[in-house]
Amino acid sequence: MRVGLHLGYQNMHGQPDVKTFMQETQFAVEAEAMGFDFVGPVEHHFTDYAACPDPFQMLAWVAAKTEKIELITAAVILPWNNPLRVAEQFIELDILSGGRVIAGMGRGAARREFRSFGVELGDSREVFDEAALIVMQGIETGIVEANGKWFQIPHTEIRPRPFKSFKDRTVMVSMSPSSVEVAADYGLKTLRFSQGDWRKAIPEINHYRDVFQEKHAKPAPPFIISDFMLCFEDKKRVSEYCDKYFARMFETVANHYEFMGEHFKSLPSYATYAYMGERAEAAGGADKAYRDYIGGNMIGTPEELVEHHLERASMVGDYEMLCNFSFGGLPYELVYEQAKLFADKVMPRLKG
Template sequence: MVKSWLFEIFSYPYDPDPAKFDPQLCKELYDWKLESWVAAEDQGFDGVFFSEHHFTPYSISPSPNLLVATLAQRTTRMHIGVMANITAFHNPRRLAEEGAMLDHLTGGRLEVGLGRGVDEPEFIREGVKMEETRARFEESVALIQAAWKEPTWSFHGEFYNYENVGIWPRPLRPELPIWVTALSPNTVAWAAKNNFRFTSVFSPTEQMRTIFDGYKKAAADAGREAQPSDMGVCRNVFIADSEQEARDLAEPAFNALFAAFKEAAVFHDLDNVPAGYEHYQSFFRPFAGDDVSFDALVAMGAICVGTPQTVRDQIVDQIETIGCGNFLNWGSFGNLTKEQTMRSYQLFGEHVAPALRSLNV
């Protein structure tokens, strides 16, 4: 069985000039997005993951845990989480407390996503040294797990120190599922060693398979057998009633997303990235210029677009190649409207989700 999730970057698709921010348009955007997430529960989606980004219209979800709490009150079955809370931007004790609260508020449907972060402009504006992110990340995760498991605990690390404290409440469940966003081999191996699930985005299908093979090897070295449910692949998806309609709507929408992504996420100088991010030089280089076409991204599997049958076949082929058990549908992007987005979600739920559910990977 392969689970189907929605993934939301949640961009502000209007004028990017801060002086021209329109609160009414933003309110309408929040309203119809929430409507689409609620509808997803009846459309066959297993859950929703929100994202965390800051300082640009690329995302208006700086505090995604609020979206988790909101959606939890309007749904009963779907699992809900964040992919991912960026640990360097938070006190991990606070993340542990919020996670525990959300586990209760969701009735045990919370999925915890944590990441060290990779978007250089955000770290520059926040004043956090990227060279410290891996150490902060690993220390934060260890602290969060201790806070969830122990009635009282002490923690003494490089960045955080607590003596004989406890959090109230602790989670509803004794073990919360932890996901991490991972592309670099070091993070993938670390996730496998710690029995964390992980997701990746944008990489070609064959490269995704190699990444998962690395995860399985690291899990085996740690004494456990990795399962398909340990990995998810995230793709931009748009479905319409005809191939031409899907292409005509998806291409400009993705181009708008791509432009915002380059501004918000890509390193300014790929020849001189912070220590610990060398892997991302090759990953980001195609996105730094204008040489990645829509057709090329479709060919490499990063975008799945077309009729329900076309997209179903594209995704099934990717899942079988990669061997993963979770598919994250990043289906609301760029300037796609409410009607276009919700029609795409409906078609995915009717034609793609059942095919994934029946797969045995």
């Protein structure tokens, strides 16, 4: 089992952005010594929720300070970026890192970010589907050419040229039925965020595997689960930090994506987000959604995390893990403490 480090770049500490940004980036470098297999940031803009607007720049800095850890864009949001430029950036980063890039792509879900980039949230499905094919063609062949609804690009050669195939190291965030269809059709590994009871996701996961097998005549690769993590030996500390920091993080997630908003109900491609809002309403508010959110992520003592993993694996099958230890203003001394404990006591058992 492969285990990675996911960096959210939340600034809930009340500190200057430059300090929190560099703490998080340095954490990515130290992940290699801790034994993580891959590391990468999300792309987000404009708020304290997550502030890493350019994953490529950040990962190029990490590549120069590490030797073997793989580098994932988890994910670059295609509707906010020109796909030809994205293909160029993937290839350049792959060269700089000696072929360590995992090309992760997503389509975003927050209206505030789409609005500032002048893109309609309702168009994201079509834009992503078209852009992803352009990027995949570019990083594999070094040639981009497109004449679609959203992008018209003349025959263009990318320089520097790719030196290594990206097959089996291209990933797509898949959080809806339409997304898993696209991922399976395109032959991509999927990345899912823990957002509640994993039993609810099993039909989508199985459908992805079935369609992938049908389309490509081979089993689907293990998908990636991104978890928020709390890992401490003392259960009282786990409970205390969960109540204080995880609750704060959940509030920022709900506000950033507007889970309770009505707009998701008219967008079938965002079914997961609409479901979360409906579930919260049915339960009489956000508390039920919050408790489900806690249950879906990895929170507990080292022994409890191993048990949680085994239980989840029995439901969803083989998967890889992407761990986010830094959120909600959790002090950095605690971020490092729990990451080190996880690396020492949990990760060897997951890999074993």
